[in-house]
Amino acid sequence: MIGTVSTLAAALMHPSLRLFSDSYFTARHRFLQAAKARGYAVETALHPLSDQFPAVVATDIVRVGPDTARRVFFISSGLHGTELTTGSGIQLGLLEDENIEAWLPQDTAAVFIHAVNPFGSAAMTRTDENNIDPNRNNRLSFDPLPQNPDYDALHDALCPASWSGPERDAAEARIAAYIAENGFENYSRNVLSGQYGHANGLFYGGTARSWTVANLSDTVARHGAGAERLAIADLHTGLGGYGALEVIRKEVPQGDTGGSPARHFACDVLDDVACPESPIKVILEFGTYPVAHIVDAHRADTWLKFHGDAQTPLGRQIKAHLRDSLFCDDPAWLEAVYTQGISGCRAVLEELTASPR
Numbered sequence: 001m002i003g004t005v006s007t008l009a010a011a012l013m014h015p016s017l018r019l020f021s022d023s024y025f026t027a028r029h030r031f032l033q034a035a036k037a038r039g040y041a042v043e044t045a046l047h048p049l050s051d052q053f054p055a056v057v058a059t060d061i062v063r064v065g066p067d068t069a070r071r072v073f074f075i076s077s078g079l080h081g082t083e084l085t086t087g088s089g090i091q092l093g094l095l096e097d098e099n100i101e102a103w104l105p106q107d108t109a110a111v112f113i114h115a116v117n118p119f120g121s122a123a124m125t126r127t128d129e130n131n132i133d134p135n136r137n138n139r140l141s142f143d144p145l146p147q148n149p150d151y152d153a154l155h156d157a158l159c160p161a162s163w164s165g166p167e168r169d170a171a172e173a174r175i176a177a178y179i180a181e182n183g184f185e186n187y188s189r190n191v192l193s194g195q196y197g198h199a200n201g202l203f204y205g206g207t208a209r210s211w212t213v214a215n216l217s218d219t220v221a222r223h224g225a226g227a228e229r230l231a232i233a234d235l236h237t238g239l240g241g242y243g244a245l246e247v248i249r250k251e252v253p254q255g256d257t258g259g260s261p262a263r264h265f266a267c268d269v270l271d272d273v274a275c276p277e278s279p280i281k282v283i284l285e286f287g288t289y290p291v292a293h294i295v296d297a298h299r300a301d302t303w304l305k306f307h308g309d310a311q312t313p314l315g316r317q318i319k320a321h322l323r324d325s326l327f328c329d330d331p332a333w334l335e336a337v338y339t340q341g342i343s344g345c346r347a348v349l350e351e352l353t354a355s356p357r
Contacts, residue, residue: 016338017331019096020089024081024121025055027088031114034095035062045215047118049129057122058115061219064101065109071352072224074232075345076113076216079134079266081120081127082326086286087235088114089334090341098342105353111223116266117212124319125301127204134212134266136194136205145197145207150190154178155198158191163303163314188291194264200306202298205264217269224273231280231352233345234267237326238294240287243336245344250281280352284344286337288328297325 021027035042043061050057075094077087091112094100100110115121119129127133151158157174160167179187194203209217224230240246250265270279288294300318309315328334 014331014335014338015097016089016093017334019092019338020327020334021085024057024078024084024115024118024124027085027092027121028056028058028060028115030092031060031062031088031095031112034092035060038064038095038101040064040095043219045219047129048211049119053122057118059118059215059219060114061223062095062112062114063109063223064095064112065104066106067109068226069107069109070228071105071108072227072230073108073110073349073352074113074220074223074230074270075110076116076232076234076267078115078121079117079212079216079234080236080238080326081115081117081123081125082322083126083235083237084115084117084121085327086237086337090235090338090345093338093342094345103346103349108349108353109223110349111219113216113219116216119212124323125305126298128210128212130206130210131199131201131204131302131305132206132210132212133194133203134210134216136196136203136264137210137213138217138266138268139205139209139264142196142207142209146194146205148190148193148195148197150182150186151193151195151201152197154191155195155201158299159198159201159302159306161307163300163308184292188295191295192291200302202295202302213266213269216266217272220269221273224270224275227273227275229275229277229279229352230270230273231348232267232270232282233348234281234283235286235341236283237286237337238288239285239291242287242289242328243333244287245337245340246285246287247344248283248285250283280348282344282348284341286340288333289325294325297322 040062045059047057077091078084117128117134120127157171160171162168194205196205267281301322304318
């Protein structure tokens with residue numbers, strides 16, 4: 001990780017590289033220290049299973065700007081735990097190096113939500129404590145649950161009980177046959193869209209709102225109360241070209257009741273706050289590796305949760321591969337991500353503050 005870079009090499013690198021951490025616990029410590037140094041108050045939402053870890057596991061919230069702000073800009077990291085260290089580095093830079101307070105008009109506040117999914121961030125897994133993907137869990141209703149028959153047909157192959165030997169070989173053959181018949185684009189879309197029928201599967205949306213999404217909703221409701229408009233920049237990694245920024249704007253169709261795929265992303269909690277103006281919901285995705293690489297890393301981690309042991313050599317190998325699939329320990333990647341992340345956040349803020357009053 002970043003700590004292994006030589007002193008000489010580090011001196012020649014972009015200053016932003018020092019902002020990235022190698023784990024949730026290091027990132028949390030640095031985020032809290034930065035808030036303290038700036039004199040900002042910190043709200044801490046302790047995760048119910050924090051005592052299962054060697055140190056505190058929590059979502060931390062820092063508000064910069066007036067309590068009565070007419071515009072509120074949320075900057076969130078770690079919705080998917082494997083992506084926390086990238087988002088945290090950008091948040092730390094906004095607090096330490098970029099001085100976001102100087103960007104804010106008098107009627108605007110910025111709210112940093114660090115480690116939206118603290119359990120996944122601490123355990124180095126995409127999901128929460130119940131294998132729920134928070135970005136598939138924010139539904140207005142879980143009755144009825146969406147169906148994904150293509151995923152159902154492939155579930156046993158995507159999540160085999162054995163990660164080696166004939167059963168794994170048969171699983172890979174089934175996936176390859178599906179791709180040959182339907183194309184890789186359909187495979188990736190059907191897998192990534194999420195599913196609600198297999199609690200031990202990939203991209204599982206759950207059957208009720210999770211602690212992670214409920215806590216995010218509560219945070220947004222409290223800090224957004226009384227504002228005229230809200231915006232969010234939700235920081236992610238994994239989609240897009242290596243080191244490239246992909247901006248995903250979320251719009252909910254008028255009259256949506258939670259039945260469409262548009263309403264399951266966590267950032268849609270902004271729609272639940274009564275404001276005169278529509279919210280700005282932006283996901284900033286920073287590319288790492290091809291989709292097949294990312295899906296297979298999550299497949300291995302899902303196998304590890306339900307059939308393996310993280311404290312074995314194979315378990316440690318799977319976790320390291322997952323970490324490296326979503327966070328690239330490459331100075332060029334980190335510099336590109338940081339630069340684009342700061343620019344992306346600033347663009348969202350400028351859109352928020354330029355909106356009609």
